Amino acid sequence: xxxxxxxxxxxxxxxxxxxxxxxxxxxxxxxxxxxxxxxxxxxxxxxxxxxxxxxxxxxxxxxxxxxxxxxxxxxxxxxxxxxxxxxxxxxxxxxxxxxxxxxxxxxxxxxxxxxxxxxxxxxxxxxxxxxxxxxxxxxxxxxxxxxxxxxxxxxxxxxxxxxxxxxxxxxxxxxxxxxxxxxxxxxxxxxxxxxxxxxxxxxxxxxxxxxxxxxxxxxxxxxxxxxxxxxxxxxxxxxxxxxxxxxxxxxxxxxxxxxxxxxxxxxxxxxxxxxxxxxxxxxxxxxxxxxxxxxxxxxxxxxxxxxxxxxxxxxxxxxxxxxxxxxxxxxxxxxx
Amino acid sequence: xxxxxxxxxxxxxxxxxxxxxxxxxxxxxxxxxxxxxxxxxxxxxxxxxxxxxxxxxxxxxxxxxxxxxxxxxxxxxxxxxxxxxxxxxxxxxxxxxxxxxxxxxxxxxxxxxxxxxxxxxxxxxxxxxxxxxxxxxxxxxxxxxxxxxxxxxxxxxxxxxxxxxxxxxxxxxxxxxxxxxxxxxxxxxxxxxxxxxxxxxxxxxxxxxxxxxxxxxxxxxxxxxxxxxxxxxxxxxxxxxxxxxxxxxxxxxxxxxxxxxxxxxxxxxxxxxxxxxxxxxxxxxxx
Numbered sequence: 001x002x003x004x005x006x007x008x009x010x011x012x013x014x015x016x017x018x019x020x021x022x023x024x025x026x027x028x029x030x031x032x033x034x035x036x037x038x039x040x041x042x043x044x045x046x047x048x049x050x051x052x053x054x055x056x057x058x059x060x061x062x063x064x065x066x067x068x069x070x071x072x073x074x075x076x077x078x079x080x081x082x083x084x085x086x087x088x089x090x091x092x093x094x095x096x097x098x099x100x101x102x103x104x105x106x107x108x109x110x111x112x113x114x115x116x117x118x119x120x121x122x123x124x125x126x127x128x129x130x131x132x133x134x135x136x137x138x139x140x141x142x143x144x145x146x147x148x149x150x151x152x153x154x155x156x157x158x159x160x161x162x163x164x165x166x167x168x169x170x171x172x173x174x175x176x177x178x179x180x181x182x183x184x185x186x187x188x189x190x191x192x193x194x195x196x197x198x199x200x201x202x203x204x205x206x207x208x209x210x211x212x213x214x215x216x217x218x219x220x221x222x223x224x225x226x227x228x229x230x231x232x233x234x235x236x237x238x239x240x241x242x243x244x245x246x247x248x249x250x251x252x253x254x255x256x257x258x259x260x261x262x263x264x265x266x267x268x269x270x271x272x273x274x275x276x277x278x279x280x281x282x283x284x285x286x287x288x289x290x291x292x293x294x295x296x297x298x299x300x301x302x303x304x305x306x307x308x309x310x311x312x313x314x315x316x317x318x319x320x321x322x323x324x325x326x327x328x329x330x331x332x333x334x335x336x
Numbered sequence: 337x338x339x340x341x342x343x344x345x346x347x348x349x350x351x352x353x354x355x356x357x358x359x360x361x362x363x364x365x366x367x368x369x370x371x372x373x374x375x376x377x378x379x380x381x382x383x384x385x386x387x388x389x390x391x392x393x394x395x396x397x398x399x400x401x402x403x404x405x406x407x408x409x410x411x412x413x414x415x416x417x418x419x420x421x422x423x424x425x426x427x428x429x430x431x432x433x434x435x436x437x438x439x440x441x442x443x444x445x446x447x448x449x450x451x452x453x454x455x456x457x458x459x460x461x462x463x464x465x466x467x468x469x470x471x472x473x474x475x476x477x478x479x480x481x482x483x484x485x486x487x488x489x490x491x492x493x494x495x496x497x498x499x500x501x502x503x504x505x506x507x508x509x510x511x512x513x514x515x516x517x518x519x520x521x522x523x524x525x526x527x528x529x530x531x532x533x534x535x536x537x538x539x540x541x542x543x544x545x546x547x548x549x550x551x552x553x554x555x556x557x558x559x560x561x562x563x564x565x566x567x568x569x570x571x572x573x574x575x576x577x578x579x580x581x582x583x584x585x586x587x588x589x590x591x592x593x594x595x596x597x598x599x600x601x602x603x604x605x606x607x608x609x610x611x612x613x614x615x616x617x618x619x620x621x622x623x
Contacts (some may be wrong), residue, residue, distance in 0.1 A: 013567060055431075056428065057431045060435070073425060103614055104614070107614045107615060109617065111430050112373060112430040112433075112434075113613055113617050115373075115430065115431075115434060116373070116564070116568065116613060117613045117614070119564075119609060120564075120568075120606045120609045120610045120613065121606075121610060122609065123561055123602065123603075123606045124603050124606045124607055127599040127600070127602040127603035127606070128599075128600075130599045131597065131599045131603070132601055205450070207546065240556065243367035245438060245442065248434075248435060248438060252435050256431065271486060271535065275582070284449070284453070284454065287446075288446040288449045288450040289446075289450065290445075291442050291446040292442070292443060292446045292447060292450070293445065294439075294442065295440070295443035296438045296439070296443065297442075298435060298438070298439035298442070299436055299440065300434075301437035302425075302428075302432050302436045303424045303425065303428070303432070303436060304434040305566060306344060306428070306429075306431075306432055329602045
């Protein structure tokens with residue numbers, strides 16, 4: 001048991017060291033690919049906290065992505081460092097999520113209706129921003145070129161890679177902590193049976209609210225990164241349904257509600273998109289073909305394997321362990 | 337706002353509203369009976385718009401004539417989608433419904449994008465410049481015909497649900513699913529027909545809309561959000577409420593569009609939707 005644990009810790013350490021040490025030597029094209037993959041993984045991890053752990057299928061996360069992106073951009077245009085902008089955006093997102101969550105959970109909006117409420121909030125925000133000249137309207141805001149760490153603005157890819165890698169590691173740690181903390185146990189109870197959870201002394205609304213705020217704050221940080229990296233924020237890119245669909249596909253294919261699921265799913269989705277870009281196809285063909293492949297994959301997984309790739313792995317391993325346990329009398333290992 | 341401008345936007349709103357009611361009826365049928373929010377509903381409508389385009393380009397049919405073929409084709413397509421995916425979704429949690437229908441949404445719009453390309457297209461209905469004078473305002477003939485066709489379809493769907501045995505069975509499933517099953521109704525058939533009817537309704541609306549609206553493979557999102565707004569206001573599965581609230585939403589959109597502009601109108605509408613979801617999730621028109 002300790003040996004298995006050590007082995008796993010070693011594997012995690014190896015992955016982290018490789019993620020830090022290898023990218024300087026892979027060339028600009030691969031660095032761009034890695035940045036995009038890490039960004040998708042980060043969004044999936046953040047969404048999984050509310051939609052997976054808490055079981056509240058939020059469909060308006062791009063609102064927080066946009067709050068992060070627009071807050072830091074407006075501040076940057078007023079010559080405030082995007083690092084501060086990231087913190088400010090995260091704070092505003094946290095407050096916005098707390099407000100929306102308080103209202104929703106106070107009025108017992110749950111399940112399908114929570115999904116629809118958050119979806120409506122996205123449509124409201126998108127249409128307001130489209131009409132607000134101060135935020136650039138439908139065109140959006142351009143971020144001026146620069147080259148300094150204070151401005152989170154570089155002419156090379158590598159620094160951006162490390163920013164998103166740190167965000168991804170932080171998000172993964174938060175996700176791990178949520179899973180392992182008492183909050184995680186409360187959320188698991190809420191996710192399994194919202195009616196029964198109060199009977200064992202769980203403050204359901206508080207647990208859900210905490211998960212929603214954590215998820216929103218993380219998503220918002222991703223928004224600031226997006227703005228600084230792509231140097232453009234517009235309703236089309238950060239405030240449409242598209243980022244939400246990415247989070248959804250990644251987390252569900254990987255395994256909604258598991259710790260490893262959004263990481264695996266984000267890696268698959270982000271990686272596959274990058275592979276398509278490397279193929280000699282027109283960009284429209286590549287995008288559509290990729291989306292069709294994911295649509296079919298998503299459909300099959302949603303119907304056949306609701307716990308995703310990680311769920312398949314866990315149940316396969318449980319079967320192997322069970323059959324070997326008959327011989328040696330060992331206990332099945334804990335779930336991933 | 338002058339009186340004739342008010343009259344103009346009220347009439348325009350009525351036209352939009354009747355078609356919105358038809359689109360939303362299909363959406364609410366699936367939500368009320370199968371219990372599934374169909375995120376692909378707008379994309380089914382989009383498919384019909386492209387079928388109408390094909391009918392016009394290849395066969396020289398105007399959208400109203402081709403709607404007579406498109407609607408049954410869409411009904412059959414609906415039966416197919418039901419057999420391949422919808423029936424596997426029914427007894428799953430809501431998150432699976434949403435994921436599955438978003439999968440279908442992505443599939444439909446990207447297949448169309450791949451096959452016909454993303455450039456916006458319009459159908460020449462043959463009388464695009466002709467208008468009908470009502471009092472002292474003018475409405476394009478194609479819009480009036482589209483609204484008329486939608487009104488007939490809404491009435492037919494309403495009569496089907498109220499007057500026929502299958503319609504009664506459908507409503508029984510929506511009211512009390514376990515009770516309906518106990519009485520020996522063939523649930524699966526009711527589900528299949530309801531879903532196919534919903535797709536056919538979207539198809540008819542799509543054909544009618546193609547006579548005066550531009551289409552792109554991704555146009556479905558806008559119609560989905562309208563249907564969603566209408567159904568939340570009416571309450572899921574409420575047939576008469578959906579018709580009333582469809583017209584209401586059309587009028588709200590047209591009036592805010594005249595007074596402010598389209599985006600602000602949509603924002604106002606969805607603030608109203610959020611309030612409804614919070615304080616009256618059963619809908620404004622629930623019994």
